[in-house]
Amino acid sequence: MRDMLFKKPYFSDGEFCFNQDVVTVFDDMVSRSVPFYQELLVLMSHFVYDYFKSYNSVSIYDLGCSTGNFLKCLLNQNLNSFVRYHGIDSSSDMLSTLDSFQIDASIGQVSLIQHDLNNFISFNSMDVCLFNLVLQFIKPQNRLALIRNCYESLSPGGISFVVEKVVSPNNDIQSWFTKQYHSFKKQNGYSSEEIINKESALNNVLVPLSMEQNSKLLHDAGFKTVQPFFQWLNFFGILAIKER
Numbered sequence: 707m708r709d710m711l712f713k714k715p716y717f718s719d720g721e722f723c724f725n726q727d728v729v730t731v732f733d734d735m736v737s738r739s740v741p742f743y744q745e746l747l748v749l750m751s752h753f754v755y756d757y758f759k760s761y762n763s764v765s766i767y768d769l770g771c772s773t774g775n776f777l778k779c780l781l782n783q784n785l786n787s788f789v790r791y792h793g794i795d796s797s798s799d800m801l802s803t804l805d806s807f808q809i810d811a812s813i814g815q816v817s818l819i820q821h822d823l824n825n826f827i828s829f830n831s832m833d834v835c836l837f838n839l840v841l842q843f844i845k846p847q848n849r850l851a852l853i854r855n856c857y858e859s860l861s862p863g864g865i866s867f868v869v870e871k872v873v874s875p876n877n878d879i880q881s882w883f884t885k886q887y888h889s890f891k892k893q894n895g896y897s898s899e900e901i902i903n904k905e906s907a908l909n910n911v912l913v914p915l916s917m918e919q920n921s922k923l924l925h926d927a928g929f930k931t932v933q934p935f936f937q938w939l940n941f942f943g944i945l946a947i948k949e950r
């Protein structure tokens with residue numbers, strides 16, 4: 707369904723959250739608001755396919771999994787390995803959409819957990835930990851503990867992807883990036899009013915760090931290999947690998 711939520715000046719719940727209104731339009735919203743959203747999912751799922759092709763089974767935690775678009779992309783790869791997919795999200799509305807998605811029991815199993823990632827959670831051992839556009843919604847003071855918890859739960863050689871909206875420490879560059887990003891959204895059919903209304907609803911809800919701060923979080927959590935693999939203006943992707 708077409709995202710028209712911000713044609714009205716005020717968001718249904720005041721500040722932005724992932725309620726049923728957002729869930730209903732989520733796939734349209736994210737594909738018109740995040741540059742290369744689908745391509746990023748495909749790229750990350752290709753990497754998982756290649757990297758784990760000799761494994762019998764792969765355990766994946768998709769943190770802030772939303773409607774499960776990464777899982778859907780991954781299943782299109784026809785992985786040889788059995789997929790143990792754990793989707794975690796604080797929004798019950800998101801999880802109920804994903805819950806209706808069926809996968810063949812011979813190729814994998816899906817478990818969904820409703821949880822606020824600001825709080826501690828005990829993970830099983832994992833091979834892949836995905837943070838696709840979610841750390842930015844976790845309180846900054848809680849991000850390191852969460853990434854460290856994931857690092858410690860990753861198997862040797864396990865990988866993490868972090869894709870985030872970031873902010874440039876240079877104000878002039880940041881203004882130019884914002885201007886270009888607004889043009890991108892206008893080309894995708896959003897009006898200036900919708901762009902401004904959404905930004906004000908997201909204020910203090912989406913808290914971006916810089917590219918350097920995100921990389922440092924991964925290093926501080928224990929990762930030795932921290933490799934940027936994507937940037938489009940304020941959108942930034944990192945691959946981190948745990949030592950074998």
Ligand SMILES: C[S@@+](CC[C@H](N)C(=O)[O-])C[C@H]1O[C@@H](n2cnc3c(N)ncnc32)[C@H](O)[C@@H]1O
Pocket residue numbers: 724736769770771772773774775776794795796797800821822823824837838839840843844
């Ligand atoms: C932009 S969406 C992520 C997109 C998704 N990873 C994908 O690949 O399509 C952000 C998601 O993070 C979830 N989220 C936000 N804050 C959270 C928190 N504190 N704990 C758990 N999930 C959270 C939201 O409910 C939402 O589904």
